[in-house]
């Protein structure tokens with residue numbers, strides 16, 4: 076997970092951006108394990 080200076084968090088695997096640390100971590104864990112994205116998690120990503 077990458078923490079941006081503007082307070083956002085990036086999933087290392089899929090590069091989606093989140094405003095929440097816990098969600099970004101959850102996304103990264105999922106992406107790494109399943110090699111795909113979980114819609115329930117990615118719908119919280121910031122466009």
Ligand SMILES: [Zn+2]
Nearest residue numbers: 086089102106
């Ligand atoms: Zn991800």
